[in-house]
Amino acid sequence: MAEGLREPGRAAPVLVLEHVSKAFGALNVTQDVCLDVRPGEVHALIGPNGAGKTTLIAQIAGALAPDAGRIRFAGADVTRLGVARRARRGLGRVFQISNVVGGFTALENVALAAIVAGGRTLRCWRPAAADREVQAKARHMLARVGLAARADEKAAALSHGERRALELAMCLVQEPKLLLLDEPMAGTGRAEGERLTALLASLKGRIPMLLVEHDMATVFALADRISVLISGALAITDTPEAVRRDPQVRRAYLGEEAVP
Template sequence: MTEILRIEGLQKRFGGLVATDNVTLDVHTGEIHALIGPNGAGKSTLINQLCGELRQDAGVIHLAGRDISHMPAHERVDLGLGRTFQVTSLLEDFTVRENVGLAVQARDGGNFRVFDRVTARRSVWEETDHLLAGSLLNDRRDSRAADLSHGEKKQLELILALATQPRLLLLDEPMAGLGHVETQQMIETLSGLRGELSMLLVEHDMEAVFALADRISVLVYGQIIMTGTADEVRSDPRVREAYLGTEDA
């Protein structure tokens, strides 16, 4: 068992537009697999199909050997599929600690209890504080999520995803909109997680991709045109033409 994620023949159309065209892809257990491609290549559509927000027209998705193609989003989370959002999606009125606490509680269960006191769930809050202690947000724990900087929100996105204890983490452009320093911090945070879980990383920042990825797949017009190591991708003429070429020119 070396594949945490296997996608076969995934297909999605919006009217006449083919957003995902027969995509076949696998992510090895423990690897960081990057998915790159020009704007409009269908990366976000693919992520949304993997996590269950969008239903594919055809094809199958296996998570750790189980067919999850027709599962609702929340069940995929239970099976160990975590995600971050490209546009940060937080509980804006809650503090950082409440955000993380709820994510931990959601995984821990007992969410239908109406007679307990949420502040008294010791194991939940211990785990929350543990997660925060190892993060860049430790001294921001009592700030409202709405008051965080963009970079901090991106970090919180990541912590929320980790709180669900995913085996595979879908990262939808975690560096988007970050400054140089913040990008370095995010790269460090993600490298620190290497080996603990597998990641499928959608990212435009090539520096980050080359620094992190074990393998890279290139998505153009809804199709995977190649999968390989950083060097293979860099030297592939098709990729240069479709993607890098336009940037170099």
């Protein structure tokens, strides 16, 4: 099928990468990458360390411009747009390293995200954060991620898994069209990881997600499709079962003992 076209009766993808490449000097870090994320799906991006995942995610988020290729998001060409403009168009990102403000309460963190999404200035954020509508929206999102009882706790006092859930609430309150999840399980223990996986599973079908993750149990539990990046190029994009069986993927990344 030609790039940019879609099968009859299938909704247009939310995110499309067309032949995206990035090099640093003589090192080709991402090479001719083509993938898409469809409405409501969880699309996982996996690969060994050094495969180019971080560079590709930076290009999707707008932190790096590709040397070649095109990125379309929510029906528009965003290839040359920066991080802030892509975020305003509905690209929500959860970082590998937590991005919450430790000195603010959980409620204040989510309220701040809601204020930014509403286009209001941060110079008057405290009065805005006290707005009943903002407070109600923030509390609703905290309840959505299981943190209602922790709303008035400082973010620094939350466990690592709770901070990951808080960061997700900060994304959700901005009503994103796509969630870009950059290793959300990093640093979480088994119980916290299972709770976060269940939380993400509860969002399936409602918000499309591009999930970058090393935890294969999480990937195979959540993904509708998986793309495997090896040495900067896509080795395969297919269903979890097809990826699980692929000999090249097993040799280069999964390993016999790592496949659930």
